[in-house]
Amino acid sequence: MMILRRKIYDQLLKWKKETQGEKAILIEGARRIGKSTIVQEFAKKEYDSYILIDFSKKDQEVENYFYQYLNDLTTFFMMLQIHFNVQLVTRKSVIIFDEVQMFPQARAAIKFLVADGRFDYIETGSLISIKENVKNIVIPSEERHISMYPLDFEEFCWAMHENMLIDYIKDCFHKQEALDRSLHNKAMLLFKEYMLVGGMPMPVIKFIENDQNFFICDQEKRDILSLYRQDIMKINTQYRDKVLLIFDQIPGFLSSHEKRIVFDQLKKGQRALQYQETFFWLADSMIANECFSCNDPQVGLSLNEDRTYIKCYMGDTGLLVSHAFDENALMEEGVYKNILAGKLSINQGMLYENVIAQMLVANGHKLYFYTHYDEVTHHNDIEIDFLLSGKSRVSYSIFPIEVKSGKNYTTKSLQKFCDKYDKRIGAAYIIHPRNFMIKDGVICLPPYMTFLL
Structure with a gap:
């Protein structure tokens, strides 16, 4: 499928260079705006490997990892790699939380994942701020927000x-x-x-x-x-x-x-x-x-x-x-x-x-x-x-x-x-x-x- 050139790609490059893994990036935008496409394109070109977790698919097994293994991140990453059949490389891989508003616990986990420092994290979502999507979670300060709009x-x-x-x-x-x-x-x-x-x-x-x-x-x-x-x-x-x-x-x-x-x-x-x-x-x-x-x-x-x-x-x-x-x-x-x-x-x-x-x-x-x-x-x-x-x-x-x-x-x-x-x-x-x-x-x-x- 045709891949469109988007200005937000340069913002992602800037984030990767400036933060060096010390902050996740959250891309907010309307549904069907192209968030998933651009982050996958970025992950393919700028990292050795990536895992994309699409929370709109409600994969119960993956969601359970966030409850069971966050206190043991080595096991957490091992389970993700086995589940997605992707090998992650320290400081050269990125994990994408797609439609993160569908599973707020993943967003709350960003604090611990960023502090761990092994990988980069990109989140995408819409309706990020409404009460239903932030209820019972602490909003991580380790997030940089950017907004994505239709093509200008x-x-x-x-x-x-x-x-x-x-x-x-x-x-x-x-x-x-x-x-x-x-x-x-x-x-x-x-x-x-x-x-x-x-x-x-x-x-x-x-x-x-x-x-x-x-x-x-x-x-x-x-x-x-x-x-x-x-x-x-x-x-x-x-x-x-x-x-x-x-x-x-x-x-x-x-x-x-x-x-x-x-x-x-x-x-x-x-x-x-x-x-x-x-x-x-x-x-x-x-x-x-x-x-x-x-x-x-x-x-x-x-x-x-x-x-x-x-x-x-x-x-x-x-x-x-x-x-x-x-x-x-x-x-x-x-x-x-x-x-x-x-x-x-x-x-x-x-x-x-x-x-x-x-x-x-x-x-x-x-x-x-x-x-x-x-x-x-x-x-x-x-x-x-x-x-x-x-x-x-x-x-x-x-x-x-x-x-x-x-x-x-x-x-x-x-x-x-x-x-x-x-x-x-x-x-x-x-x-x-x-x-x-x-x-x-x-x-x-x-x-x-x-x-x-």
């Missing part, structure tokens, strides 16, 4: 063998200049393909291996959505129905003008406080990306987040496309064809904003938005899609981003925001389908450059 636009271009184009895009971004017109058009087409296919590995592979067939890729995405629904149905019954309700409504929320969740519309009298566990589960599963309102961006975004005003984006925009349209609608409305041709305006704004959110999260940004209500006109006179904060600890700065899916738009909202918080603005961005330009002090980026922010 650069990784998608690598998969499509467009390495030279992506290098050219990066060069233009750093020089702050527009792409050649024909190459801009090519990059925009690639970006729309990325938006429609998404970054989940199997749909990307199916798309490439089947001559860029969106419908074969769509079947794979629907299988993933079905898997997510099955995961939701396993939740503790106290908040399962609320998670399912929010999950099913995500396309509806994002189709509205404000795109935020109005809890009273879900059920009369409902408030955000009643959905805290719901959003924690969706965020921890990495199925969705939360975006909170920031009511005072002058100080610090996280210090002023308002959790009663929430936007909820799908973690992968390709999955959002399949979630928003049933199979018949995709074909009858020619959704894929029309979006590629730039003719489907009704849902394009929803997809553009979601994919920008996805790309920002993959770059390590927490998501915030800003609105200002005008008491005179009784409507929002400022709406900023995303706010980023500068990384400098010396001088705090904010970076407002407006996302425009069409080529014709106004910038009144962004201008008002920049006037209001003038001294705090690091740079202001508009992400639009046009080529790179700087206009009235605002940096206007084509969406394919977002991964560089």
Whole structure:
């Protein structure tokens, strides 16, 4: 099967070199994101041998080793080697705990295994932080956490063998200049393909291996959505129905003008406080990306987040496309064809904003938005899609981003925001389908450059 080049491989190399076995690494990510594939590829290339224990298979014999032999690690390792028929080599082998959330006792054992020092340890999992998966265990401090996301636009271009184009895009971004017109058009087409296919590995592979067939890729995405629904149905019954309700409504929320969740519309009298566990589960599963309102961006975004005003984006925009349209609608409305041709305006704004959110999260940004209500006109006179904060600890700065899916738009909202918080603005961005330009002090980026922010 086709193996995709992923940036997380370099993070694993860095961990191996820096920690020298003194810390395990835990890769968190949504189901079907490619965690198992990348760690096996890493283990094959970077170690003499490896053992992969897949806890989703519920191998009772292996699980019993964790109860019987942790006080005698030599016997523990001997039993694993016999069971898997793999010879481990001291300081040259790695043991992988796949889907470790399914057997928390293995995660608790990391403390003793790392202290022993004979081998390296990689854990993978989803829903790592929810109560059911950490109950009755001590979280090991000997863990380094990294998050794994769907393929970003650069990784998608690598998969499509467009390495030279992506290098050219990066060069233009750093020089702050527009792409050649024909190459801009090519990059925009690639970006729309990325938006429609998404970054989940199997749909990307199916798309490439089947001559860029969106419908074969769509079947794979629907299988993933079905898997997510099955995961939701396993939740503790106290908040399962609320998670399912929010999950099913995500396309509806994002189709509205404000795109935020109005809890009273879900059920009369409902408030955000009643959905805290719901959003924690969706965020921890990495199925969705939360975006909170920031009511005072002058100080610090996280210090002023308002959790009663929430936007909820799908973690992968390709999955959002399949979630928003049933199979018949995709074909009858020619959704894929029309979006590629730039003719489907009704849902394009929803997809553009979601994919920008996805790309920002993959770059390590927490998501915030800003609105200002005008008491005179009784409507929002400022709406900023995303706010980023500068990384400098010396001088705090904010970076407002407006996302425009069409080529014709106004910038009144962004201008008002920049006037209001003038001294705090690091740079202001508009992400639009046009080529790179700087206009009235605002940096206007084509969406394919977002991964560089």
